[in-house]
Amino acid sequence: MPETSASPAVHVPRPEEVPAVLALADRVQAADGHPPLNDQTRAVLARGGQRWWGVTRDADGTLTGAAALVPEAAEDGPGVVELAVDPAHRRAGLGGALAAAAARAVRDRDEGAETSAWAHGDLPGSAALARRHGLEAARELRRMRIDAAGLADLPPAVLPAGVRIRPFAPGRDEDTWLGLNADAFADHPEQGSLTRADLEARMAQEWFSAEGLLLAEDEDGTAVGYHWTKVTDDAGGEPEGEVYAVGVSPAAQGRGLGRTLTLAGLHHMAERSVAGVDLYVDAGNVPAVRLYDSLGFVLAAADVQYRPAAG
Template identity: 45%
Template structure:
């Protein structure tokens, strides 16, 4: 059973990721991975590469492997092209086998080179989109829908159920547990005023838009369409667009943010088209690599 990282080691990984982000202009580790550095998260494996003896030498690289085979890795800028990335990826392949799926955020040139050398191919694409300040069209709500904000403790179970149903085919978002939700509700950035719930005439949760404000990733705060989901019974009614517009309005008008971002899966053509029509453009591309023989 993989063990959680000691606090000092978790801090070293966080600092390594920060250094890489400053150098590359993109975060090498996802929020999910950073939240799982400490504490008991069943099945998570942490791989560490040191520039010498562990405990005496700097941390040169880190890789994370989830129980579903999803992985990430990062090498400190000062230790790149010295074999650490190759060693970490080989360990990931040893642990994950044909089910391994490794994310490369920003698809930097070095990631493609390493993937090619290790016979990995692109299995999935995730677009990072950005929208700058522009008028937000008024939302048109389906009949019988009312809007309110999330109440922690009261709405947890209903939200988890709709999230799972809305993202039943999404390998990350659809598998969230109460622990995953609790991790985020405890973060300093969490603001219930920016977590919108659409409720139908029966009182059931029909959809949601959870927004996020980033204040610690550069000199200028920016907003994020963190996640928009619609219950299957309400899909195709225009509810997703209305929720998206309400979140954009909140971030731009209530919070005064001129830049708003989001992630959308490359296979989600309807959502990608919606966001493009609302003024979002591609800012970066994340890719997920898998063993070529497994595709």
């Protein structure tokens, strides 16, 4: 149903339109250099776990925009809104219509005080929409990058005594990884609450490689850390890498495992001949930012999470 007679119509999509929504997000990423939907949102949409979603269409029925309200982490936890507008259909009021429809859905669900919205790349239009809906910046997620030449200059990964690194074994390591991840990210609003379903959804993605999920173990086989790498092909077929997540057990802190695992994963991706490697890090995580700075990563862009303004 349209939000107002003057606004583009926002429709409730059919379940079978999930691939079309994800394809739309891919077109936006190719144009902007930033994915408009994060992996959690894509995984939730793929399994039909969204709380609300809406789309706009052109005259022939082609999707021109999409927005979704999904759980940020736990299924019963706060929600997060993300939206995407096809680059060929911008400046036609679609973003405003989708944002208004999402705002109505949030109000109808009585989630306004907790729901946030992500602006990937923090484009000017996103900031303007946020202000229009009474939202203010609450968190900055930096995207940092190192190119192939920088990867070639990295030092080797030196393992602490008694530690070994091996690839993830599907069918055997799922529970081990989930426990390790929950411990390592106990204070993280999204990563630390990943479930078995979340893990399996990511393992089902085309980019997943068990060899690229590196587990660090002590001599007794206790998992003490991991580096999950992600390698994808861009539109031209050239591989691109990502430090998807690096986690270290609190019991293993202070042994240099974070730096070692980061380097191990970077070397793994370099062996795949990636053009470069991206990573996302909270601006407030000063030790991590310093580590990535020291390895040669530079700031490429920033994502901003918006929340309702105080008062």
